[in-house]
Amino acid sequence: xxxxRHTLKALLIEDNKDxxxxxxxxxxxxFKVTYQCIQTLAAMQLAVSKTHWDVILCDxxxxxxxxxxxxxxxxxxxxxxxxxxxxSVQEDIVIDxxxxxxxxxxxxxxxxxxxxxxxxxMIEANNRIQHKIDLDNMFNMTIMAWGKAMxxxxxxxxxxxxxxxxxxxxxxxxxxxxST
Numbered sequence: 681x682x683x684x685r686h687t688l689k690a691l692l693i694e695d696n697k698d699x700x701x702x703x704x705x706x707x708x709x710x711f712k713v714t715y716q717c718i719q720t721l722a723a724m725q726l727a728v729s730k731t732h733w734d735v736i737l738c739d740x741x742x743x744x745x746x747x748x749x750x751x752x753x754x755x756x757x758x759x760x761x762x763x764x765x766x767x768s769v770q771e772d773i774v775i776d777x778x779x780x781x782x783x784x785x786x787x788x789x790x791x792x793x794x795x796x797x798x799x800x801x802m803i804e805a806n807n808r809i810q811h812k813i814d815l816d817n818m819f820n821m822t823i824m825a826w827g828k829a830m831x832x833x834x835x836x837x838x839x840x841x842x843x844x845x846x847x848x849x850x851x852x853x854x855x856x857x858x859s860t
Contacts, residue, residue: 688798691727692717693738693750694765699788703737703765710795720744724753733760735798738782740766740773751781759808761801765794 688711694700700717707713716731718724719742727733736754738747747764754762764777767788774785783804784797827842 687712687714689731689734690715691724691731691733691736693719693724693736693742693745693747695719695739695742695744699739699767702788702791703794706791706794707798711798721749721753724750728753728757734802736760736762737765737794738762740764740769747777747782748780751777754781759805761798761805763794763797763801 688707690703690707690713692700692703692715694703694717704713704715707715716727718727721744724745736750738750740747751762754760758781761783762781764774764782764785765788766785769785774782778785783801786794786797827840827845
């Protein structure tokens with residue numbers, strides 16, 4: 681085993697033990713893997729609340745659960761790649777699920793694409809996260825620049841923005857307000 685491989689945290693939504701084994705075997709060819717396999721809505725809610733997953737692999741045909749319900753749970757975690765892995769599903773259903781937020785579809789008879797899809801989706805997820813961070817930083821820099829520009833116009837308000845910011849940060853720390 682190559683120790684330089686990324687340890688992948690995969691949440692599997694699968695009801696068939698043979699298909700679960702197939703997925704894990706394929707993942708282990710390319711990644712060190714930690715995983716959890718679930719089959720119900722309640723189990724998914726618990727798994728998502730306790731762990732940040734690198735990828736979610738979801739079967740289409742489940743007796744007590746469906747991909748669209750799983751996507752609803754993942755609305756607040758849309759940076760986590762959600763890949764539909766199924767043996768038989770109609771193309772129009774796949775298209776509808778892609779519109780709802782599925783990132784990719786892998787047929788169980790074409791598992792050779794799985795590792796590539798996961799790696800591509802993880803890169804895209806990291807790019808989305810970095811983009812959000814960059815936008816947040818640009819927003820903060822813009823606000824600070826506006827504050828400085830306003831202070832330059834009036835000598836009586838010199839450093840006012842900095843003082844208000846410092847006091848606000850101290851107050852949020854005292855009140856245990858989480859930072860963004």
